[in-house]
Amino acid sequence: MKKIAFITGATSGFGRAAAEKFASEGWSLVLSGRRLERLLDIKECLDVPTHIIQLDVRDAAAVKEAVESLPNEFSEITALINNAGLALAPEGAADVDLSDWHTMIDTNCTGLVNVTHALLPKLIEVGAGTTIINVGSIAGQWPYPGSHVYGASKAFVKQFSYNLRCDLQGTGVRVTDLAPGIAETEFTLVRTKGDQTASDNLYKGTTPLSAQDIAEHMFYIADLPEHININRVEVMPTRQAWSPFAIDRD
Numbered sequence: 001m002k003k004i005a006f007i008t009g010a011t012s013g014f015g016r017a018a019a020e021k022f023a024s025e026g027w028s029l030v031l032s033g034r035r036l037e038r039l040l041d042i043k044e045c046l047d048v049p050t051h052i053i054q055l056d057v058r059d060a061a062a063v064k065e066a067v068e069s070l071p072n073e074f075s076e077i078t079a080l081i082n083n084a085g086l087a088l089a090p091e092g093a094a095d096v097d098l099s100d101w102h103t104m105i106d107t108n109c110t111g112l113v114n115v116t117h118a119l120l121p122k123l124i125e126v127g128a129g130t131t132i133i134n135v136g137s138i139a140g141q142w143p144y145p146g147s148h149v150y151g152a153s154k155a156f157v158k159q160f161s162y163n164l165r166c167d168l169q170g171t172g173v174r175v176t177d178l179a180p181g182i183a184e185t186e187f188t189l190v191r192t193k194g195d196q197t198a199s200d201n202l203y204k205g206t207t208p209l210s211a212q213d214i215a216e217h218m219f220y221i222a223d224l225p226e227h228i229n230i231n232r233v234e235v236m237p238t239r240q241a242w243s244p245f246a247i248d249r250d
């Protein structure tokens, strides 16, 4: 059977690495993101059938339209990789610009829901062996300063994934919350609104996960025998762990 992965946020980081990994395994691809030049560039580099869609996942009508107008040869989706997302505002909650909170909710929660809702009928139609991989985060499980709405949005991703599993029981569609720890992508550049030094400093002197590490996990999950559902995977680099509780003292 021809296999097709629909990947959101394919212009960078995990999404781009996933496109390369699934292509190397012979899957066809539907790649989306807002930056068209990057989509064109990725398509050029891949030698599998690839359909690109310039798409902002926050726009429910555009998402619906993009899914409804998928060319026939890309319409039977085998894996949806809900990867598009971002963190903003590393400062504490009291100092955050409200619009940054809204952008994270609109992208990480509403955007993911928009794409899932639009693609569910297609996934259910294909049935057994199909997979939804929702990219959560360790921030959805563990609190840390400056995580505020970002972590909360990823907790939404985790619970939405579990709840979807209940409603998809009997359809054969699998759902996984894939929750990475620190990984070197453009994530911190976005979070700091373009501060390359801050981004470099975060990853300096340690060994973060790479985008390819996460792409390998995505492929492993999507390629499992159809009777196996991985509910949640939390992946940290070996050099990342928890810190002690913070105690406020006089």
Ligand SMILES: NC(=O)c1ccc[n+]([C@@H]2O[C@H](COP(=O)([O-])OP(=O)(O)OC[C@H]3O[C@@H](n4cnc5c(N)ncnc54)[C@H](OP(=O)(O)O)[C@@H]3O)[C@@H](O)[C@H]2O)c1
Pocket (backbone or CB within 6 Å): 008, 009, 010, 011, 012, 013, 014, 015, 032, 033, 034, 035, 055, 056, 057, 058, 083, 084, 085, 086, 087, 107, 111, 135, 136, 137, 138, 179, 180, 181, 182, 183, 184, 185, 186, 187, 188, 190
């Ligand atoms: N890196 C980490 O440490 C880490 C850890 C845990 C979880 N995550 C999660 O992993 C996912 C991928 O992040 P990454 O680390 O690969 O970061 P990245 O390199 O910044 O990639 C983020 C991707 O999301 C896309 N995106 C952002 N907003 C979008 C929107 N409104 N509509 C469509 N696409 C949008 C971007 O594409 P365009 O800008 O072209 O639209 C880009 O392709 C995110 O959900 C993130 O929260 C990252």
